[in-house]
Amino acid sequence: MDYKNILKLISENLYCGIFIVDNEGRVIFYNQSINDLAGLNVENAVGKHMLEIFPKLTEETSTILRTLKTGEGLKNYVQNYYNYQDKRVTILSSTVPIYEDGHLVGVVEIFSDVDKYNNMNQTKSSKGFMENTVYTLNDIIGNSKEKKELKEKIKKTANSNSPVLVYGETGTGKELVVQCLHSESTRRNKPFIAQNCAAIPSTLFESILFGTALGSFTGAKDSKGLIESAEGGTLFLDEINSMDITLQAKLLRFLQEGHIRRLGENKSHEVDVRVIAALNEDPYEAIEAGTLRKDLFYRLSVINFSLPPLRENKKDIIEISNYFLEFFNSKLNKNIKGFSDEVLEFFKSYDWPGNVRELKHSIEYAVNITESNTISKSDLPDYFKLKNKKTNADVKMTDDLLTDDSSSLLTLSEQVGQFERKVIINALKQYDCNISKTSKKLGLPRQTLYYKMDKLNIKMDKTLD
Incomplete structure (x- = not known):
């Protein structure tokens, strides 16, 4: 029996495409089913490098080249790209490295046409995957040193049972990191339960978190809480500083002992769950404000991730923008090729107070x-134009301050102090008296900002005059 011919016969009659490259990324084999998807034929594919065939891909966005680089495979990965004939296609793929004697010699990718399955009404499972998938490391976009360090830290800490605290401004990707910690861990096939603490009234939160026993109050039933529901998996508590301080003490007790007691129950029992919490402000500021217990902070931050705002880490902004463009091209059935140079320059210069979430929604608006x-x-x-007008007005105000006739009666030191006071007050107003955000905006340590506020007699009240 000629097994080589049998394998060839099988590959040519499969509905899925098979694509194989060598260790340099050059095509050595593909089957007939790939023709419609990739827009290829044997003459213009075999022997060519992946980036010659798909010029819009990069080493980061190509799953095949990424696997060649890392040696790690990808399973059930949804991707959108433009094929050799510049047609946008959506595929569900699995990419597997090929090793011989411990050396990486190539990569094989097997994929199916999601659009084709949708048309045949056969993609219930594929659609379920795309809509409900938990984020993985592949969803962290960017190749900067900071992104590589973030991915490496996630890999190192994913299998630990220690609590985690993630903090960063709104829109910096806290839940993305949290879900990656879950999907990279041995708990990946167990529950992942996320709860925003600000979304539940404090009077109900204890019963929702710890569960209830029959008869504990009128109408109460035996019911699992969030902690028990996440048994064996991960419980993510977002905006932990919105949780009532008294309840924070009870959560701390669970983190220390690993046992819970349902509301109205006399006995306690052990629960195996990893707790990850997040907040969108400096934790020390939350402690000072009395919204986060210091002892809970120390227990949660055994492992911690501080996510920088987009304005402080713009190295990946173009790659992230292109990723969102492809995402919304697919979602909105568009075929937009890219951004003008003016837009890319604007993206790099804008301070992005809403961070990656603001960038994502801005691109969604533009694609629409x-x-x-x-x-x-x-x-x-349109709000970008309004913000630009405000910036011009601020520049004019600064110019007016510098040319104010009354300043001629003051010494240089007094004029500098007056100007500095106005700058700090304007920054405090912009960030609603948030010291952490204001200090970052001004490029000052928080202690220095407090010192200057005291020296310049700036009071933390609503009037700020």
Whole structure:
């Protein structure tokens, strides 16, 4: 029996595509089913490098080249790309490294056409995967030193049972990191339960978190709480500083002992769950404000992730923007090729107070609104123009301060102090008296900002005058 011919016969009659490259990324084999998807034929594919065939891909966005680089496979990965004939396609793929004697010699990728299955009404499971998938490390976009260090830290700490605290401004990707910690761990096939602490009234939170025993109050039934429901898996408590201080003490007790007692129950029992918490402000500031217990902070932050705002880490902003463009091209059935140079420069100069979430929603708006195949600055949300007007007004105010006749009666030191006071007050107003955000905006340590506020007689009240 000729097994080589049998394998060839099987590969040519499969509905899924098979693509194989060598260790340099050059195509050595693909089957017939790949023709429609990739827009290829044997003459213009075999022997060519992946980036010659798919020029819009990069070493980061190509699953095959990424696997060649890392030696790690990918399973059930949804991706969108433009094929050799510049047609946008959506595929569900699995990418597997090929080893010989311990050396990586190539990669095989097997994939199916999601759009084709949708048309045949056969993609219930594929759609379920795309809509409900937990984030993985592949969803952390960027190749900067900081992103690589973040991914490495997630890998190192994913299998620990220690609590985790993630903090960063709104829109910096806290839940992305949390879900990656779960999906990279041995708990990945167990429950992942996320709860925003600000969304539950404090009077109900204890019963929701710890569960209830029959008869503990009128109408109460035996019911599992969030902690028990996450047995064997991960419980994510977002905005932990919104949880009532008294309840924080009870959560701390569970973290220390690993046992819970349902509301109205006399006995306690052990629960195996990893707790990850997050907050969108400096934890020390939350402690000072009395919204986070210091002892709970120390227990949660055995492992901690501090996520920088986008304005402080713009190295990956172009790659992230292109990722979101492809995402919304697929979601909104568009075929937009890219961004104008003016838009890319604007993205790199803008301070992004809403961080990656603001960038994502801005691109979604632009993809919806544009009538061109390239996004221009006129396609961006209107509030960017309003913010630009405000910036110009601030510049004019600064100029007015410098040319104010009354300042001529003051010494240089007094004029500098007056100007510095106005700058600090404006920054405090912009960030609603949030010291952490204001200090970052001004490029000052928090202690220095407090010192200057005291020296310049700036009081933390609503008037700020």
